[in-house]
Amino acid sequence: MRERILQAVAAEVDYRGLKFSIRDITSRLGISSKTLYQQFESKESLVLALVKQSIGEMRATEATIREDESLPTLEKLKQALIILPGGIAMKDVRLLDELRNGYPEAWRYADEYMREGWIGIRALVDEGVEQGVLKEFNFDLFVQMYIGSMYRLIEYQVSRAGEMTLIEGITQVVDILLEGICSDKSDHK
Incomplete structure (x- = not known):
């Protein structure tokens, strides 16, 4: 799940830059924000994970x-x-x-x-x-x-x-x- 979320974040960054929202990610994946927050505590942690991956x-x-x-x-x-x-x-x-x-x-x-x-x-x-x-x-x-x-x-x-x-x-x-x-x-x- 974590990898799927990061792939969705990368796609949103390509599309919207860093102005994406958590809702954009959850909508793209068809998951709840609770599911996302079980993997990442905040938008900052999503961006940090993407930077580390990069x-x-x-x-x-x-x-x-x-x-x-x-x-x-x-x-x-x-x-x-x-x-x-x-x-x-x-x-x-x-x-x-x-x-x-x-x-x-x-x-x-x-x-x-x-x-x-x-x-x-x-x-x-x-x-x-x-x-x-x-x-x-x-x-x-x-x-x-x-x-x-x-x-x-x-x-x-x-x-x-x-x-x-x-x-x-x-x-x-x-x-x-x-x-x-x-x-x-x-x-x-």
Whole structure:
């Protein structure tokens, strides 16, 4: 039952954002609110469970990317950096803003993951440095730059909806962080 409820919550979030109601969920499932409340104590706990599920899916995707022998290390790193926020955003950047403003416990969980869920990325960076495809750099500073870019991108996306998708923005940020802004033709003077 718990999984069915979470699937219904995900469907409602896709449809209504985080403005769904408990009644929307119970109507979708054809259950009573009492049945729902036996599984989840509040709307906040529903949202938190959805965020935790999303982060779990991102961790699994990241692990799959890291273990893919067909991908070079730099491509693994790029893909892993691009998928990290995708699950948290739950397909729409406005949801992150709603999450931050309306669901403090779920936001703290997502924010903590963004700040501390870097073990797999660190392993890919170390591998890249060892292979010579990445130079030595301050990893903690890189993480802060990435997180700062993410949060600024979210604010930008909310204020300028429709100009660029979140995934397009993240891809551009990752390209700049990993490849810089100099053209290949430049002699880097």
